[in-house]
Amino acid sequence: MIDVLYFAWVRERIGMPKERLDTGAATVAALVDELRAREERYAMAFSDLSALRVAVDQELTDFDAPLAGAREVAFFPPMTGG
Amino acid sequence: MIDVLYFAWVRERIGMPKERLDTGAATVAALVDELRAREERYAMAFSDLSALRVAVDQELTDFDAPLAGAREVAFFPPMTGG
Amino acid sequence: MSEEAGIRIVVQEAPFDFGAEADAFAAGRNDMGAVVTFTGVVRDVSGGLDGMEIEHYPGMTEKALARIAAEAQARWSLGEVLVIHRHGKLAPGERIMMVATASPHRKDAFEAAEYLMDYLKSRAPFWKKESAGGGQSWVAAKDEDEAALRRW
Amino acid sequence: MSEEAGIRIVVQEAPFDFGAEADAFAAGRNDMGAVVTFTGVVRDVSGGLDGMEIEHYPGMTEKALARIAAEAQARWSLGEVLVIHRHGKLAPGERIMMVATASPHRKDAFEAAEYLMDYLKSRAPFWKKESAGGGQSWVAAKDEDEAALRRW
Numbered sequence: 001m002i003d004v005l006y007f008a009w010v011r012e013r014i015g016m017p018k019e020r021l022d023t024g025a026a027t028v029a030a031l032v033d034e035l036r037a038r039e040e041r042y043a044m045a046f047s048d049l050s051a052l053r054v055a056v057d058q059e060l061t062d063f064d065a066p067l068a069g070a071r072e073v074a075f076f077p078p079m080t081g082g
Numbered sequence: 083m084i085d086v087l088y089f090a091w092v093r094e095r096i097g098m099p100k101e102r103l104d105t106g107a108a109t110v111a112a113l114v115d116e117l118r119a120r121e122e123r124y125a126m127a128f129s130d131l132s133a134l135r136v137a138v139d140q141e142l143t144d145f146d147a148p149l150a151g152a153r154e155v156a157f158f159p160p161m162t163g164g
Numbered sequence: 165m166s167e168e169a170g171i172r173i174v175v176q177e178a179p180f181d182f183g184a185e186a187d188a189f190a191a192g193r194n195d196m197g198a199v200v201t202f203t204g205v206v207r208d209v210s211g212g213l214d215g216m217e218i219e220h221y222p223g224m225t226e227k228a229l230a231r232i233a234a235e236a237q238a239r240w241s242l243g244e245v246l247v248i249h250r251h252g253k254l255a256p257g258e259r260i261m262m263v264a265t266a267s268p269h270r271k272d273a274f275e276a277a278e279y280l281m282d283y284l285k286s287r288a289p290f291w292k293k294e295s296a297g298g299g300q301s302w303v304a305a306k307d308e309d310e311a312a313l314r315r316w
Numbered sequence: 317m318s319e320e321a322g323i324r325i326v327v328q329e330a331p332f333d334f335g336a337e338a339d340a341f342a343a344g345r346n347d348m349g350a351v352v353t354f355t356g357v358v359r360d361v362s363g364g365l366d367g368m369e370i371e372h373y374p375g376m377t378e379k380a381l382a383r384i385a386a387e388a389q390a391r392w393s394l395g396e397v398l399v400i401h402r403h404g405k406l407a408p409g410e411r412i413m414m415v416a417t418a419s420p421h422r423k424d425a426f427e428a429a430e431y432l433m434d435y436l437k438s439r440a441p442f443w444k445k446e447s448a449g450g451g452q453s454w455v456a457a458k459d460e461d462e463a464a465l466r467r468w
Binding site for chain 3: 005007008009011055058059060074076077078079080081082
Binding site: 087089090091093137140141142156158159160161162163164 | 356370371372373375376379380401412413433436437438439440441442443444445454455456457462
């Protein structure tokens, strides 16, 4: 089981801030493929990965990062703090 | 007549902050030559011009600056504000 | 808020007292000759901004800011580092965040503050949404902000 | 003190209230997204400094600072510029001076503050004399401070 978090417009497109998933995906990219296949709103949110960033266990990483042992994955647009 | 001001260690070496001089010096350098010839303390204060800065009428300038019409000349070491 | 080795990180919804923070920062440290602060303010570019809402990633935000601050401290000679960042609703003219750096040398204090800002902008999980004329829109990240990181 | 076109220059013997100045600077300006302050503090490098005395050139000091601020304002997009510099006797840890810049953009606010500091250091008529262990000595200008001007 893994917690999947969404922020900013990713959260809005998917329609929730967080969900708990049972997945066998080995990488972030594999998890994205699973999500895209579920519903149109996921497909829309993940249509352009270059517009997205991902964190695994609260560390920024890449879409080819492994998910083994991860408790939390978060998807969001590029940050705009400051 | 021109006001001549001294600051920091220049003031200390010459022993006063300000004096009023009647000079026919055409440039700052000529005024420095006049001063050096007056007394040893002036010769000491002006022994190394590369260690000095000069302002004419409160504007930083060079030792070859003309003195025609000037009311105030100031000699001091490089600044150390901030 | 975490506090260690001269680093203080604050992430909060409430306004912060910039004057009091600036005054207290590195106060009484005789070994720090230079203090730099940067403050980000909600800017009304078009003259029609109603306000802004800042979303963040609780947990990751504090960790990301603490790491950026620790990297700045490893890279420059810094005695103290402060980062305060707000989230939630803000009105035009309100202060969003501040960083402060104290160093023996002015160059270090300036560079470290710019580094903190460059990394905070693009690597700390905050997202701004602007409200204007009844509509809302997410602020897009700027290419120049990502490009700014290449300087370091 | 002179005040024109968003430039404020203060040269005084008395301490200034850094927190209050920082808080009031560019306050309520919705068009300025970025505020930078730099503060210089009497630094006790050796641990044996008793104090410092700053001499200046009344009349020229204010003019020189106003010109440096005007040049910064001409060069960068700045809404407000503040320069405060003390003279007279100061104790270790006391604040000597501050500059502040407000701009729509953080790069402008940072660069302008660094420019102000670089020029103030080497072109405004202030001289520092340190007292330590019963002796006094004039602080020597640093080659690196003169070199810093070549950046601009």
